[in-house]
Amino acid sequence: MRSISRVSIALAASAVLVGSLALPASADDTVLTVVVPVGQIGISGPLGGTAALTALTPGGDATATIEDVTVIDNRAGVAGWVASVSLEDFVGLTPSNIISAADAAYDTGVAVETGTSTVTSADVSDLSIGGPVQTAAGVVGNNTAIWDATLTVTAPDDALADTYTATLTHSVL
């Protein structure tokens, strides 16, 4: 009898200890949380920020080279990542002048990698839909990938003369 009552005291004490150890810094959750000791994942866009397209004539192509898109994964884990691109429609200084992003394509260069991972490249032929351009798998620990790409825009035959602009978005998830 005596031993049993002692054990229950010990267990109660240990339960209290579990609670105090697991308490997070900010405990306004009903669920206990802990701070994750992992690094971060990040993206570096092309230097200079703006890619200049070559001059475009109706029915012709214009290209822009996008250099040194970089993903740095310092999470030191095994989770892969996917880099994807999307483009808004090109809008002229006269806002009714539009060249659809469906007429733009992204040709992805092979990524130069460091660390342990397998990065697979893919092209996107319709940037209005967008899609993955680099997919990293088999990740073990920190890894990086850096690549160049070519953006090609085909102007429709009936495109009006204007200065067009659009935002190209690189996403890493």
Next chain:
Amino acid sequence: MTVSVMILLAFLQIVPATASAVMNVSPAKTTNDADLSIRLLDIPASTQNDPRARTYIIDRLAPGDEIKRRIHVENNSATAQTVHLYSGAARIADGAFVGEAAGVKNDLSTWTTLAEPEVTLKTGESADVPVTIAVPADAPEGEQYGAVWAEMRSAADKSGVAQASRVGIRIYLSVGPGNGTAADFTITSLEPSRSQTGDPQLSALVTNTGGRALDVTGELSLTGGPGGLSAGPFSLKSATTIAPGKTQNITFVLPKELPNGPWTAGLKLKSGLLERNASAAITFPDAGSGEAVTPVQSGGNQGLLFAAIAGALLIVIITALLILRRNRLRIRTLAQENPEPGQRRGNRVRTDA
């Protein structure tokens, strides 16, 4: 009493000690970080050993519940930047977790709010931003996908293409009462084939039989080949995301030099802590598709194994304590010959305190 608490304390501290060891392994982050970086700061204590839960926001909430997490956003570009912060929709399509463009909403993205819509950070500066996911009381049950994004935009320039770079943290949120159906999957069949370029391939048909989305990765080992050859392990080229109830083909592309076989294919697929193994005898065809086979499966759930080991250790410690106590009592009883019952009780209380 003092002794026993110390032993238990040592045992309980194993988990935090391991966690800080992991932190030491990662190199100094400031030397090699991208222009814009993000990380998840808090995760539920119960899932801290799950590698997926350390990277993504993975949770199950009942309708009407709310959770708070923090994200860490850092600017390491050469100039001060305004970082836009927002929640967005995501979906699982063709085995990939796809984040939608800014402005595309789903239920989850409307339930997810960030404390700041944007933060302005100088070079090297960072910010911790709270994220709240509040599930409304009338939310439908099921799993939803989304992302929390941090985005930098280049200055608006009317000469071409402006650039936006964004990096996000995935959200896998299951809505419903209780814990829901556990994550699980089965490997239904293995099909050897040859690609159009002549590379041997092995496709595994994987069905998500659990209640949560999976990010399946894995490796393939070939053994018992012609002349006793072994090959591999070959790892999967990309992680495949499978929604609950869905089936997806996972394909290993193998080197052209491999003989046709027969081989014994050993497959190890996992998602987070969940692991399933399958093996089958296969032969690669000279061209096209070969014969699909049903593999022999075995679950290698390491999470359960760890839980069992931890449980066994706890029992051993408690038993040891019991024996210690009993011995101590016996010694005390022998030492105090013919003690008064009240006095003995008093002694014990004093020692324990």
